[in-house]
Amino acid sequence: MKILIADDHDMVRETIALYLQQEHGENVVQASSLDHALTSIQNSPPFALVLLDYEMPGMNGLAGLERTLAVNGGNPVALISGTANKSVAEKALGMGAAGFLPKTMAAKSMINAVKFMVMGEIYAPLDFMTAEEEENAAASQLSLREKQVLKGIAEGKSNKEIARDIDLQEVTVKLHVKTLCRKLQAKNRTQAAMIARDRHMI
Structure with a gap:
């Protein structure tokens, strides 16, 4: 089985290729x-699977995916990315x-995904595809005041400064901080700010 991995990050590309070759003897x-x-692709028979890095040179967003789909003889083409969001994946x-394979995936999970796609199945990790919905749900649970307090915490302000602002x-403000920590399941205000940033709530 012949697989093409296209990625401008040498270490990422070589690591995935090496794992596929060592674990499964793939070409x-x-x-x-x-x-x-x-x-x-044009100089060889169609690949069983092509993996494209979303942001490598020449991709021009999803236009590169469209071009590759057109020349790979109907065989599967998938995206890998460390930055693309759920909207791009969809x-x-x-x-x-x-x-769609996030680069944060464990090597073993990525290999399983490759096998899945080669068999003609569609693969997108459930946790990645639902993360944004969870983020939006968490944000919707916060009141306007809580969001204002959270923004102040993220900016490194004290309760006194947030109160004045x-x-x-x-x-x-202190009560709001306590409520925010509970809603975000954070141990303290610093962790609450980190969670909020990770979930794009602020």
């Missing part, structure tokens, strides 16, 4: 740009991509 071809990948799948009593 892996590597490319560092979209043009390089397309040349490889659009890619809608265009006919065989899957949004015209509240300091004791009221």
Whole structure:
């Protein structure tokens, strides 16, 4: 089985290729740009699977996916990315991509996903595809005041400074901080700010 991995990050590309070769004996071809990948496809029989890095040179967003789908003989093409969000993943799948693989995936999970897509199945990790919905749900649970307090915490302000900024009593701000920690399941105000940043709530 012949697989093409196209990624401009040498270490990422070589690590995935090495794992596939060592664990499953796959024939892996590597490319560092979209043009390089397309040349490889055009100069050989269709690959069983092509993995494209969403942000490598030549991709131009999802246009690169569209071009690759057109030349790979109907065989599966999937995206890998360390930055693309759920919206990009959904659009890619809608265009006919065989899957979407975040680079944060464990190596073993990625290999299983590759096998899944080669068999003609569609793959997208459930936790990634639902994370944004969970983030939005968490944000919707916060009142306007709580969001204002959370923003102040994230900016490194004290309760006294936040109270002055949004015209509240300091004791009221303290209560809001306590409520925020409970709602975000944070141990303290610093962790609450980190969680909020990670979930794009502020």
